[in-house]
Amino acid sequence: MTLSLNCKDAGDPVCTHTMYGETEEELLENAKRHGIEAHGYTEETFNERIGKDKENFRKLIKTA
Ligand SMILES: [Zn+2]
Known part of the structure; x- marks a missing residue:
């Protein structure tokens, strides 16, 4: 299982x-x-x- 995170989803415009x-x-x-x-x-x-935002960060992770 590969986890992915998109920078845009993490808040970059x-x-x-x-x-x-x-x-x-x-x-x-x-x-x-x-x-x-x-x-x-x-x-x-x-x-x-x-560190401040780890819970949110986790929610942004997608599994593929
Ligand atoms: Zn980026």
Whole structure:
């Protein structure tokens, strides 16, 4: 089972990048890498954002 998360669903107005992972942890890791590379997050600000919003973040994950 592959999990996916679309950046746009996560609240970005323009980015439609989709991240994948086999586990929630892996998906979160990929999302973090994308956030850092594409959206100017640092590890710290990303963790802060997700830490506050983890429940919502989980709801955005799709299984395929
Ligand atoms: Zn993005």
